[in-house]
Amino acid sequence: MLLEILGTGCFKCQKLEELTRQAVKEMGLDAQINHVKDINAITNYGVMMTPALVKDGIVKVAGKIPSLDEIKKLLS
């Protein structure tokens, strides 16, 4: 599974990455997590607000930080 955190590096983006890593660890998933900070790569997804979480090329959430439980649901 490829997970991408979209965001230029602000607190919210870092928080989403932290929660995502925690979710992956607790769920025992085999996932590669990349933090995408390049604005052109972000806009190519059509994302208008960050942070955003992308799972295998599909944007799961944009513009907010989901809770840990919400992230687990998105990844399951």
Added chain:
Amino acid sequence: MADCCTGGVKLLYSCSGAADVGQIADGVSRKLRDRAFARMTCLAGIGADLSGFVESAKGADVNITIDGCPVQCAKKTLERIGVTPLSYILTDFGIEKGKTLPSEEIINSLSDRIMRNEPTASGVKSSGCSCGGIC
């Protein structure tokens, strides 16, 4: 462009339809974007069910649609993904479909009226929320 850590995100969609009023809707939307009224994004991305556009619409504080005519393709496109936009229909402002030459003057005038949140011909300012267009 993707934005980060800012509250009150308003996204703007134009029907950009084939008719003259669709062309005017496109011009008005771009004018409103240039005036920083809202951030314009692609209605086609929603129609194509592209996840980034869909999730951005769902995550925005306000979604605004500019439709040229009462068919309201832009509004209905948003509604298909469960988003109720603040809706403007340009014919409600008194222009006629098929009889209105797209011009800078008309685009400026309609943009001004939307920014001032003037009542439309039907008396309906907007739909989708009760903010009156200021949220």
